[in-house]
Amino acid sequence: MEILSQYGLFLAKIATVVVAIAVVAAFIVNLTQRKKQRGELKVTNLSEHYKALQEEMGAALLDAPQQKLWHKEQKKKLKQEVKAAKASAKKGIAAGDKSRVWVLDFKGSMDAHEVNALREEVTAVLAVVKPQDQVVLRLESPGGVVHGYGLAASQLQRLRDKQVPLTIAVDKVAASGGYMMACVGNKIVCAPFAIIGSIGVVAQIPNFNRFLKGKDIDIELHTAGQYKRTLTLLGENTEEGRQKFREDLNETHHLFKDFVHSMRPQLDIEQVATGEHWYGSQAKEKGLVDDIGTSDDLLLGLMKDHEVLNVRYLQRKKLLDRVTGSAAESADRLLMRWWQRGQKPMM
Template identity: 85%
Template sequence: MELLSQYGLFLAKIATIVVAIAVVATLIVNLTQRKRQRGELRITNLSEQYKEMQDDMSVALLDGPQQKLWHKAQKKKHKLEAKNAKANAKKGVTASGDKPKVWVLDFKGSMDAHEVTALREEVTAVLAVIKPQDQVVLRLESPGGVVHGYGLAASQLQRLRDKNIPLTIAVDKVAASGGYMMACVGNRIVSAPFAIIGSIGVVAQIPNFHRFLKNKDIDIELHTAGQYKRTLTLLGENTEEGRQKFREDLNETHHLFKDFVHQMRPQLDIDQVATGEHWYGQQALEKGLVDEIGTSDDLLLGLMEGHEVLNVRYLQRKKLMDRFTGSAAESADHLLMRWWQRGQKPMM
């Protein structure tokens, strides 16, 4: 017994030391992350990436001796370019042949539209350096979600439009409901042929467990100050008056949604397209919901001929706990996305 007691005491000491080390490590990580909490902007030159891909493909088609000659010529070319750039920098001369820039942003929206945090930073960064000849392309993918989240996301894009900056929205997969609210802010919408477009409507559903709880002799008391502070409830008994007010609020939100879309795209027959239906790209083009059929890839490749194309991403550093909880939230969001897809469009 004495041996077991000593062994248990030893294990307790070891556990205490491990916990102490974990606490200290967590504190250090948190202090470090507080300094870096703001995140960082990452800019990728898509034009250079495409040029490198072209070069790789061209070299792959050459035989061994030709590849050596090509690499030698490229090395000589890069050396000369670096020398000229250094000489111009010493003279304070800027490159006169600078191409206008295309700033590419990405928004892959979730149900709660939390990606708007990064979008607002990216828009702010672009506004800080953009020139009159530049333009912005947003690659958008979203089935919509909460009204206030997508309302803010659309407002961030509105900042570009208010500055008269050409904004093109490229939709490869889906821009529906709140996603289309964002898309319609653009001066031009380019959609892939089978992308899902539209769904200009508002939906809300809420389960009610009142009868189940009543059968179990469980009472729920709900106290509010204000006649419509709570219209429908999960656990209490819903009234017809509450349902009517809930529908009125839903219709009012739909009315605001319609007005916003019509303001952005006045050529639309808003009553015809604001039925909550969605359409594929080609159908959406016929109804005026989009302006052109094509993929974001072809759009950007076409712009590379006369522009420097740069991708801007804001990366938020996640806290230690968020790294564990974030994956679970992302899985739940993917599940909601699949439910939406099964209910709103045919499987194929």
């Protein structure tokens, strides 16, 4: 009996140690996960990438003896560059004195959750930007919720307020809320068949009241405030509620038009704010964009006189976020297909 008692006490001690170790390990993992979830900035030198690509293509066209000689020359050139960089550092010549183009990317979904990364990227650029620098945003979005894209446009407004030249490059689509972002730029460049415009607001709400009545199901909706709810999913909608809902849509549209016109005062806002969209060449004729071209050609042209750097804020996601995020992306792709078949985005 005594042996069993001692054995039980021994097991209890072991269990206590194991639990303590597990708690400490869980605490460490939690701290690590929190640190990862904060995200990190990734800066890629696009100028160096393009230069290396150009050199590799040139070398691929040489025969074997020439390639061998080319590789020797590259090693020699690299040593000279390192030596020159060290000499400049000793003289106090800062490498950051050259003009830079900071490249950001925004591929927007319906809820515009990408604004979380955009605000970090804009903040990072503003922390180091020089008077001779500029920013290029590669934008792709069919629009979405009003408050989300309003915040995204406000993040870009921070650059404009600090007198940082901002160019918006659109290869595929910048419509509705996407165009709200684009018009903040000092200059808009888009591909010939990019979709531009759709300055309008839309909302649709299904109503199941008649179906529920047929099943003898009553819905009670109690509100404090005459217009706390105008239209509902389940209750019986009134003409007064519909009228108020339309007034709210028109007011949002009015604010949208005012914002676009304040950014691009040369626009005939009443002519272009009809909810229609246009292709790049047509959009240029109407003054919605400034130049026709792809983001690739824009950046290659800037590389001649500037160092071009891509800034991305990467945030690690939990497993659940990855699953739900993938589902959301699939829904966005489906909505995009519908929109391309004639449906309009919310904003």
